[in-house]
Amino acid sequence: MMYTEKVIEHFRNPRNMGKLEGYSAVGKVGNIVCGDVMWLYIKVEEDAEGREVISDISWETFGCTAAIATSSMVSELAKGKTLPEAIAITNQDVASELGGLPPVKMHCSALAADALNEAIYEYLKGHGREIPPVLKRRHERLEAEMKKLEERYRAFLEEAGS
Amino acid sequence: MMYTEKVIEHFRNPRNMGKLEGYSAVGKVGNIVCGDVMWLYIKVEEDAEGREVISDISWETFGCTAAIATSSMVSELAKGKTLPEAIAITNQDVASELGGLPPVKMHCSALAADALNEAIYEYLKGHGREIPPVLKRRHERLEAEMKKLEERYRAFLEEAGS
Amino acid sequence: MDPDPIYLDNSATTPLAGEVIASMEPYFSDEYGNASSLHRFGRRAHAAIEEARASLAETIGVEPSEIVFTSGATEADNLAIKGLAFAHPEKRHIVTSRIEHHAVLHACRWLEERGYEVTYLDVDRAGRVEPEAVKEAIRDDTLLVSIMAGNNEIGTIEPIGEIGEICKERGVPFHTDAGQAYGKVDIPAGSVDLLSVSAHKLNGPKGVGFLYVRKGIRLSPLLSGGGHERGLRSGTENVPGIVGLAAAARLAFSERETVVPRLRGFRERLIEGVMRIPGVRLNGDRKESLPHIVNFSFAGIEGESLVMRLDERGIAASTGSACSSPNLEPSHVLVAIRVPLSMAHGSLRISTGRQTTEEEVDRFLEVIPSVVEELRAISPFKVEG
Amino acid sequence: MDPDPIYLDNSATTPLAGEVIASMEPYFSDEYGNASSLHRFGRRAHAAIEEARASLAETIGVEPSEIVFTSGATEADNLAIKGLAFAHPEKRHIVTSRIEHHAVLHACRWLEERGYEVTYLDVDRAGRVEPEAVKEAIRDDTLLVSIMAGNNEIGTIEPIGEIGEICKERGVPFHTDAGQAYGKVDIPAGSVDLLSVSAHKLNGPKGVGFLYVRKGIRLSPLLSGGGHERGLRSGTENVPGIVGLAAAARLAFSERETVVPRLRGFRERLIEGVMRIPGVRLNGDRKESLPHIVNFSFAGIEGESLVMRLDERGIAASTGSACSSPNLEPSHVLVAIRVPLSMAHGSLRISTGRQTTEEEVDRFLEVIPSVVEELRAISPFKVEG
């Protein structure tokens, strides 16, 4: 399994890590079962032209090299972006910006994009705002996946006998 | 497969090889099927005390290293011996004198002892003499084996398609 | 990058010892014969192999003719398990444990897919198989019991002698995978019928190993062909590899009395040092362990990134985390000993070798707290200090 | 004994080329990582293996992912034949020839003992399989056709391209054992689905080889375990061996245009020289042959003693005589091409290599008449001069 230079570089020097003081919303994705958990904090403020932008961003990640590097990368990509721009960031964008990921690790880049989505979803919801359909669809998919994982989690733990 | 020094030495410098001029009898054993054929020539003369001894001996062998070494060894063992003494030489004697043979090659030492037996059998028969029971038994066993081999030979050749 | 990396992954593989390289070299381009050849090149190769066979047999007190050379422990395990199955098609049941190496587990699974029944014995929280459980699992149609001598992830030593006696009583062949234990701890070879060894775990070459097959045990070959190894394993013998395997074994056994206590000392030092870090768990048994393997779990961090961070700092180690495995599941061994999943993700295996120094161990102990701290700092799961 | 023995048994095995040793050395005690490990040692080992895989794939114009490393051609043959059988249990018929290497023949026999039907195709007097005969032998339940690329005893080259086209038409997987042919003659890999290679026939190391497995061909592994080689062949990769195999292949392919014509020249010279001796027969085809193998039979003498006498004179060669085989039957190849039994006993195989010199060939030609004469002198079968 080979990581690109860029992945290694972000892993070594992760950007925007830690918990954000005074964040507007947090997106929590992943599950301890599969070994990747990502919490993404965003601070949303209006810019000079009155557009809502992600003025600050940070993350906390439990996961592998790829999970940490994609956390770092997604935070760089989203920082300063308007909400519509940030929503448009795909996991493919994250992976490409890192020069690609090993096939078995592609799900880590999905996680990063998902966390960003969730954070924006939580922000809009918290402010009683309308949720764009694409965001809503993604949120529902994530909820369903989480449920499935939790079921698998139970089976797994029973099998493990604890 | 490992040959002893003694086997190699006899193979390198075989004693009493070739066809004997004025031989008294020849013992022919082996079969081209199994790849070992040995012809053993003996000259029988009376010694000073009137006993019949193998005064000279030689052999011609088509066969492997072990076959050639056992031919050489049996000729050394039998040379100068009285007929009863020569009859008493076993394949075990031949193998032991050579410091042993690889298991798969033990049949070669049998061949050498058999050839000596056959030569003495032919000598006694040719001179209308009584054949000791042990010699007769061995001769009959050899004849039976030869017949079996020839049958196998046929099957083998048919299988080979020629 | 650290200019002089520290290798603490000796249960994955080991560097060739100088003595081993020296023993192999003559067989590369001088004594290069095929051991089946009649001529001097062949005879010398043959003699070298038989000498190796005799010296390996001696290390476990068996006959040279009971040693079958293979390409490693994976092949030895497969030959033992599938080879026995093919030779005894009427026996359709296998007893093994949940913590075997994949070579054993997946050979069993392969047979399961072909209609065999396999009993996977549970282990206790230290990873030990209960001999009584083996006794209860054996049936009339049991082909084989396969329980490893020492575990490759957590180091736990299994009660091979007791299990062997039970198998003997019941007339069931007993195989043990000694891939990690051979050369490190005493293996009561008298109690086993089949035993697997790999050279590269032993400062010997990769791609060679052996299976001990007790006289009277009948196997069907996996590799048919020229009839090498008494028909049990065909293929031109890897002469330098076999010579190197024997040299490695000789070295390991001759050094055992000095090396093993040293490794045990390192293990204790590692346990003491690492357990000072909060949120750490020792996986396996503190006492009944192979001397060279120690396994920890760190709460709140994931093993793959831990290994990669250590690598950045010039230290080579390994993990049983899901992220490091091709199927993205955490180590079956850690699951079997009931390490909570969150901790199973944060496992770290340190394995020392004959070349490991005290300085290296101390350097690791110096580095590990800060690496753990760094990773915990970016983790959502906080650990109480 | 001759101080400088002459090695003319390169189809049994070959010396390691200097370039090959040099390529392997770094992987013994510096870059010794396990290619599955995450850390730098592991990554470098992994990179070395993938580089080797790519360069081997290029030699036969296939994808790197289609190369599966094994412990040699015997394992590659067994993986192709048994691996295909295990993956397609409904197909119960195999087509092969009477002159295959034992690795193929005995893998087929192993399946025969388990209820498979095997068609062993006859060959002509030169040892050639008739493509039409393959066509006729294929049935609806044919699992596989396995015909070697070039014979290891008599050198005959088989019409692999034509046979491959027939198999393609009929939708039957086609395996070829290229143990001797790879690196020596063009192999139309586009016509085959599975292809076996062994490094040590190629001035590479013993104990390593590969099986080319065309994408889409489904095999069941013989060695189950850690899932190496895309699950087709588990076991810690023999990194130095694999690197050495690739180096040997690169060397062979880069030198082919100079080495192969030289070996062909030696072969012609050997045929001309040896055929001057009375009572000699050339076994195989004078033209359609691998460049490095030539096989003669000498009337009236037995091959094992011929090889031993040559050995005494410092020349290493081999024979297909019954006395040299563990089952005391003469070579199945010589029997299949209808060499009379008496002549089959007196066979001699000379095989040259990249290191063979014209002086060595001439020295052999100088020695052989007297050796034949000596042995005929003590043989009861006289040969007309």
Ligand SMILES: Cc1ncc(COP(=O)(O)O)c(C=O)c1O
């Ligand atoms: C206990 C155990 N068994 C078997 C194996 C397999 O050995 P190899 O990869 O050399 O075939 C290993 C190492 O990978 C091991 O640690």
Ligand SMILES: Cc1ncc(COP(=O)(O)O)c(C=O)c1O
């Ligand atoms: C044609 C052919 N196939 C297969 C093999 C087997 O190769 P190995 O002994 O390296 O497994 C050989 C050599 O022995 C061979 O010449």
